[in-house]
Amino acid sequence: MEERKDTLILGIETSCDETAAAVVKNGREILSNVISSQIDTHTLYGGVVPEIASRKHIERINQVVREALAQSGTELCGLSAIGVTYGPGLVGPLLVGVSFAKALSFASGVKLVGVHHIEGHIAANYIEDPNLEPPFLCLVVSGGHTHLVNVRDYGEYEILGRTMDDAAGEAFDKVARAIGLGYPGGPKIDVAAKAGNPEAVHFPRAKVAENAYDFSFSGLKSAVLNYLNSCQMKGEEYNQADVAASFQAAVVDVLTEHSIRAVRETGAKTFALAGGVASNSALRESLEKACAGLGVRFCVPQPVLCTDNGAMIAAAAYFELQKGAESGLDLNAIPNLKLGER
Amino acid sequence: MIVFESHSDEDTFRFASKMGREAVPGTVISLTGDLGCGKTVFSKGFASGLGVTEPVSSPTFTILQQYESGRLVLYHFDVYRIGDPEEMEETGYEDCFYGNGVTLVEWAERIRELLPEGTILVRIEKDLEKGMDYRRITVENTGG
Numbered sequence: 162m163e164e165r166k167d168t169l170i171l172g173i174e175t176s177c178d179e180t181a182a183a184v185v186k187n188g189r190e191i192l193s194n195v196i197s198s199q200i201d202t203h204t205l206y207g208g209v210v211p212e213i214a215s216r217k218h219i220e221r222i223n224q225v226v227r228e229a230l231a232q233s234g235t236e237l238c239g240l241s242a243i244g245v246t247y248g249p250g251l252v253g254p255l256l257v258g259v260s261f262a263k264a265l266s267f268a269s270g271v272k273l274v275g276v277h278h279i280e281g282h283i284a285a286n287y288i289e290d291p292n293l294e295p296p297f298l299c300l301v302v303s304g305g306h307t308h309l310v311n312v313r314d315y316g317e318y319e320i321l322g323r324t325m326d327d328a329a330g331e332a333f334d335k336v337a338r339a340i341g342l343g344y345p346g347g348p349k350i351d352v353a354a355k356a357g358n359p360e361a362v363h364f365p366r367a368k369v370a371e372n373a374y375d376f377s378f379s380g381l382k383s384a385v386l387n388y389l390n391s392c393q394m395k396g397e398e399y400n401q402a403d404v405a406a407s408f409q410a411a412v413v414d415v416l417t418e419h420s421i422r423a424v425r426e427t428g429a430k431t432f433a434l435a436g437g438v439a440s441n442s443a444l445r446e447s448l449e450k451a452c453a454g455l456g457v458r459f460c461v462p463q464p465v466l467c468t469d470n471g472a473m474i475a476a477a478a479y480f481e482l483q484k485g486a487e488s489g490l491d492l493n494a495i496p497n498l499k500l501g502e503r
Numbered sequence: 504m505i506v507f508e509s510h511s512d513e514d515t516f517r518f519a520s521k522m523g524r525e526a527v528p529g530t531v532i533s534l535t536g537d538l539g540c541g542k543t544v545f546s547k548g549f550a551s552g553l554g555v556t557e558p559v560s561s562p563t564f565t566i567l568q569q570y571e572s573g574r575l576v577l578y579h580f581d582v583y584r585i586g587d588p589e590e591m592e593e594t595g596y597e598d599c600f601y602g603n604g605v606t607l608v609e610w611a612e613r614i615r616e617l618l619p620e621g622t623i624l625v626r627i628e629k630d631l632e633k634g635m636d637y638r639r640i641t642v643e644n645t646g647g
């Protein structure tokens with residue numbers, strides 16, 4: 162086999178709460194992965210997520226990128242490219258990453274590659290499973306996104322279904338708040354549910370009439386609130402763990418059912434999970450089991466690659482670069498960026 | 504001031520859709536009401552009245568979602584995650600509030616001081632005595 166030079170990519174992610182940077186080799190191997198999270202400050206506020214300030218990103222980005230380069234033993238000039246999230250997200254936080262990446266690229270002459278945040282989440286699976294190649298189906302579930310995606314090829318995406326109202330992670334956060342579990346809702350409900358009975362309360366598994374792959378979680382949120390209200394009106398105490406478990410079961414059922422339907426109808430051989438909610442233990446278990454039952458390969462990144470991170474952005478940038486996609490120094494933050502668009 | 508009694512999410516959707524059909528450039532609407540009251544249902548109805556064809560989902564996490572397929576550009580905010588009005592700078596909100604599109608703001612009470620003069624105040628309230636699906640929607644025109 163012909164010897165090839167390794168492709169080292171620096172990935173930068175600032176689209177939401179995390180300031181993150183990483184160096185990844187050949188799109189698959191992590192050399193460093195530095196994440197500076199704002200989650201500790203958030204939990205102080207008991208459920209409210211107050212700090213959306215790009216100020217925090219600005220304070221941290223230089224240090225985070227230096228760390229990522231140092232830990233990987235890479236010099237800026239040894240990089241093949243700098244990948245950066247340029248959407249979707251809030252313009253303020255996005256601009257911090259994009260401007261920083263552009264400045265680095267300009268100063269060093271290293272290529273720049275703009276990356277879609279969700280494509281990054283999907284690409285986390287290329288790191289987790291070095292043999293994973295398209296085509297495969299991917300369920301991306303996070304605080305802001307719920308997408309069932311057919312990954313036809315590297316960088317080629319077809320959205321099969323999406324949420325019509327609340328994202329899966331958002332539903333977790335809102336229900337956690339309603340039952341007094343606080344922020345972040347996903348992990349809190351995951352833990353609480355382990356002590357509860359998932360069949361204690363039957364919450365609806367919402368269907369969307371127009372498209373069997375679409376999701377709706379707002380009705381489920383209402384059902385939980387109505388249940389809590391009716392307990393209150395009857396002067397009854399509700400069981401927090403049971404509500405958490407029953408709610409989680411409803412979310413997991415719907416996500417699994419739609420995913421399996423898509424696997425069946427597309428004949429996919431591989432199914433991947435991605436995004437922050439992919440860390441939910443009940444969801445991982447349910448999808449793993451369902452895939453095993455169909456003889457379909459199941460892939461899910463380890464939790465550190467499910468949350469926002471720079472490694473997934475570097476991985477996505479690698480495959481973009483392979484296709485010759487490169488961004489100019491006029492790269493801008495695009496808050497409304499759609500999947501598969503450039 | 505208008506008070507509308509809604510008995511279902513469709514009622515709320517239709518009521519909001521009518522407001523969407525009549526909305527003029529520069530309109531800013533403040534939407535207040537507890538979790539699960541129907542602020543997003545209202546927004547979906549309003550968007551449909553404007554002629555927005557894309558699916559309108561909750562912007563709780565993204566804070567701002569922009570839709571361009573309607574008669575006017577729609578800026579859909581959810582400022583629940585905004586702790587301090589100063590953080591609104593992150594969203595570039597001034598271009599939306601003072602532009603030629605229309606703006607909906609869920610949880611607008613959190614950024615009251617930033618709302619422009621003439622903001623239309625929409626309050627959605629439950630009344631459990633009247634059933635789980637009952638909502639009282641109050642619309643107040645502050646600009647006159």
Ligand SMILES: Nc1ncnc2c1ncn2[C@@H]1O[C@H](COP(=O)(O)OP(=O)(O)O)[C@@H](O)[C@H]1O
Pocket residue numbers: 326379380381383509510511512513514515536537538539540541542543544545561609635636637638
């Ligand atoms: N009369 C009503 N108007 C609006 N929504 C209603 C009504 N009755 C029941 N609902 C339900 O309440 C929920 C409102 O959710 P949503 O619009 O996301 O609330 P919010 O954005 O205020 O948190 C939906 O599931 C909707 O179907």
Ligand SMILES: [Mg+2]
Pocket residue numbers: 542543561562563581609
């Ligand atoms: Mg809402």
